[in-house]
Amino acid sequence: MSVEASSLSVILSFILSLVMTGFFYFKDRKNSETASWIKLILASCRFFIVFIVVFLLFKPIIVTIKENVKKPNLLVLIDNTASIVLRDSTEGEKVRIASDRLRTELSEMCEVHLIPFGTGLFEGQGLDFKNEGTNVSRAISLLSDEYVNENIGSVILISDGVQNVGMASINSLLQSPIYTVGVGDTGAIVDAAVLGVYHNDVSFKGDKFNVELNLSFLGLEGVLQKVIVEFNDRKVKEFSYRPVKESDHLKKNFYLKADSAGLKSISCSVSSRSTDKILSNNSKQSYIKIIEDKQNVLFVSNGSSPDARIIKSTFFGDDKFKLESKLFKEEVPNLEQVDAVVLIGNSSQTNRWLKEINKIDVGFLWFTGVDGVFKNDFLQFVRLDESNDNVSVMVDESFDGFDLSGVLKAQDQLPPIAIPFGKWKINGEMETVFNQKIGGVETSYPLFLFSNYNGNTFGVFIGEGLWRWGFFQNNDDDQSFINELLTRSIRKIASKSIKSGLKLRIKDEWLNNEEIKLVVNRLNDVSELTNEKPLLFNLMDANGVSKRFDFLRVNNHYELNIGLLPFGVYNYSIGYSSLDSLGLEGGFIVKENKLESESIVANHYLLKKLSQETNGDFYLIEDIDSLIKKLKSSKNFKSISFFESVLDHLIKNKWIFFIVLILASFEWFVRKWQGII
Template sequence: MESLTLIYVVVALLVSLAVAFFQYFYKERKQPKITIALFALRALSLFFIGILLINPQFNVVSTENIKPIVSLLIDDSKSTSIFNEEKNVENIVEAIKANEKLNEKFEVIPFSFGESLKPLDSLTFEKGNTDINEAIATVNKLYPKHKLATILVTDGNQTTGNDYEYYSTKNKIYPVVLGDTTKYQDIQLTQLNVNKYSYIKNKFPVEALIHYEGDESVSSVFTITHKGRRVFTKKLEFSPNQTSQTVSTTLTSNEKGVQYYQASISRLSGEKNTKNNYKSFSVEVIDEQTKVLLLSSILHPDLGALKKSIESNKQRKVDIKIMNKDTFVLDDYQMYVFYQPNFHFRRVFEQISTDYLLISGTKTDWRFLSTLGLGVNRTVINQQEVSTASYNDQFLTFLQENIGFEEFPPLEDTFGKIELTRSNQVLLSQNIGGVDSGQPLLATLEEGENNTMILFGEGIWKWRAASFMKDKTFESFDAFTGNIVQYLATNKKRSRLEVKAKSIYPANESITFSAFYVDKNYRFDNRASLELRITNKETKKVVNLPFSLMNNSYQVSVEGLEPGSYSYQVSVKNQTIKKFGRFNITEFEIEDQFVNANEAKLKKLALNTKGKLFYKNEIESLISELNSDTEYFTIQKSTTSKKNLIEWYWILMLIVFLLSLEWFIRKYYGRI
């Protein structure tokens, strides 16, 4: 207790005695014995009131021993069982848990990992992917202030995520190598590059990357087959100095619809793993192309970005034309993009009333546009404003997920209030200065069969660049513009049921179907019951699964399907609406592609982190290394905290009791 607090306590005692004395003894001639009792009760009551106000405290020192941590990371992927290392892994875990000296020095925390890190409960060795980098990074985030050592039990073969080879951390990592470290002769088809779409009777490119590991010169044959028939073949030569080759060819699209192909490289003599010699791919062949007219009043970077984005889907062709400079025929196109239109567009708007995207900006003539009855009016002043996007998850016109619109750079436009006079749905609204203004940034306008969209702002090329920086690919942004084109490029009656699914799935990939169902007014219907029916074309086995409602779409995940060809049907209960399609599941298992452990990468990881590499039969040496490492020691942490001398509620109860007792005594003796 501090000396000043002690002084306050003494003062409180003296004051309470003085006040009680004044009340019961001062100028009192007769002083019966009961007065002494009342004096004592009053003095104690006043003293405890003072104690309650002073709240005296004293320091409490507590000590805590903090051990360094050993994180035990166990590879729970399929490759561990492929190498028949299950028993060795169990022995390693048991040896580390059973070592008393290690557990006395360290706090051992076991984890398992495949694509993500989880606390070790049980090992199944069924994970379809391995992300070693993510496992290490997650452990380091969990214990940022602890002295940490990591035992990494794995074959070193990573199938997803960032490369762990050059991972840098202040914490030591001790890899324990599982699997066969012997080098075998192997040839593998590492990558296929193919366009997703082609046109009937057109040629589409196929590029294959083939890699060889071995000490001899060998030859092999690369083949592409379609419906069991060879459509391309080429003989290849490999040697220790020529370990990789790229094969490029073009194939002809002769049949409409989704066409399945298989690429393969012939087996080498004595090759141990042949599962990486095959890859399947598919191409959707179409017999028509959507032509889009991008008509602008000015030159702007947005034009090139829109053209590249829309043409990322090979079903679409974009022509850029400058108003009053280039010639064009409107009837040659199925969809239109009018970029920053002005009064020179009058003839175009007189002929076109639907199926267009209008993009405004600082050069747009809104005084002219407001006179055309397009469903939007805007009074502008000679001032510019910028706004970012706010995503509306209640948008129902078509299925569009949030691709990170809020993180995209702001768009620039003239300042003015926007009034939409047609039936509309707002996909993106304007966010100005961090506040949602309620003004539309991207909206659809509908009137009967007439569908239009308006984007209020220029600079969409920055969105495409920002999307690439975020995802390292243009796919999400191009899918966004693709949805707009798909919505506007047809004046046919829209389907009430839309289904999204891939045409080909690797055996280890999650199979997910998503569906978007609307009522007769084309509004999303969350009351519907959708069912997926999948039929194996060879065995005729049927799987029926219900869709689950998730946000503004229906989704279902399918598991346990064997490789093969399948057809599917999506139906709506109590409705005649159905959608049909087909897909293939290949035998490709990414965890099957490795014939030996990646000892070299694990050794570099240990070197970068100042750790040391061990083999599965050297666990005792690893434990001895950790036990003798003087960098790891227990830290004693002292914590000083203040504690009340007496808890306030006890003091309050005592004060109430003393005052009550005093009152009853005075009442009894008639002194009130």
């Protein structure tokens, strides 16, 4: 323990104490007859009393060195998804018992963290095995970020090994061994399942669209199966199928006609006389949006270029769009009948087009290229030099405007995009889709974004080089991600601006285990955010049952958490409390999440491979005691000792008060005894 104070404070306290003591005891005639040795004792008491009081006025600091011992961490990742108990409900109880034993037996040697996971980490939550979606690779990645620079002894992964979300391979960034504990049965069972009902997201009234069914049959060789397909709750197809082997798959394609507009359901169910172990995966439902008219898209460019060719080719042959092409140097046509404008590259005439776009409030998507000057109502760019940077794509996980799973799978392999070197400023309320990854370093600089400014919804893809992504695509599955990215971007910007001043951020699709949260912004006449008026949300399900919700007014915007909704089609309207004028109308669908029922056979091979690659071991849930014994003898669990300096004000210590009190009491007693009071 030590005291820290400035030299000046000590000197001033000493001088002031010396002067006051000398004046009181050696200049005062009352003390002249007191014995010298008593006078010296009294003077010493007075000196130290004054010194302590004056010194404390300078706020000295007392420093205490404290030794801390930090135990190592044991991180236990627990699969909290429905597949654990779907086949055998007793497996969930086995997992609970195993996790409790790990905490009880190992808590003395380490800090045990029980962390449930699904598509993310849910530390602190209980085990209910109701989550849909297992992403082991993301859970381990999040774990390495959350416990970076921590003393981790080992990691335990308790799971059935069924990964149905994210990358198929698992790469651990943790330096600690991962011990895996296998749950569930790896043996085949009797089960018929609808794995998928695939079709376009959008079709047009009067058109026919293709539907593909993906069915799986386990242990049903030779057993007749009946398949029923319903479109908008009306049976449209029925057929039978007899599996030809123990593990059989069937893909079936057919066409349906879109006879009316709106959100329509397509469902498929399979049944047989044989005993099916799992019934929850015997049916599946999806939704398609049927719209009245095709969307008119106008492409504007400088002519033929690699980016222009790949962007336009995405829409060729797609009967959901009516396409027209213009050059920047041409006259701007009447944009009243145009749903979206796609600008490819830059020109001295670009601002002329943007002014006309701004007048009509039509949405636009701009692939900026790298040449020319960028200075207009929507964005500005200050070029720092004439060079271009090659940047990689990094999906912004906060973006929820539409599904980006295709890009997520491919983002690490996508060729780089060339962007001009400088500073960009995008006006309006931004939603970032992609960020830039420069030299392997992740940044928050946007590469692709959407914004809303002055009533216009627009998207900006900075730079050029999208054509390189076309060379990356080598099969139909790879090609789908760029098609979906561009067509969904067009649909996002094609919605006309709302003249009421209300701007709602809402997805078209939700899952039945996903909380529906809404944010509404309202602009006043001078384009300032305001929420002075109360706002209502009216929700109607497919049966015509309505519910009314009140938005919360938070800061200068509106928020609403509807919570969980059953799967189905919903329509909504938003307006002020008087309901005299509705501001927004629309619809969305809630899909049933059945990811966990699509694969109910445990995959212990994945767990064994992960343990082998990280110098761990694989155990069955029944052998949890063997794992505990192994960890107790492991040399990976080492406590860390470190010293910590604790700072506090000296005046807070009680012993200072008692020293002053004792000295003052002693001085008073002696002075009383000598009769000099």
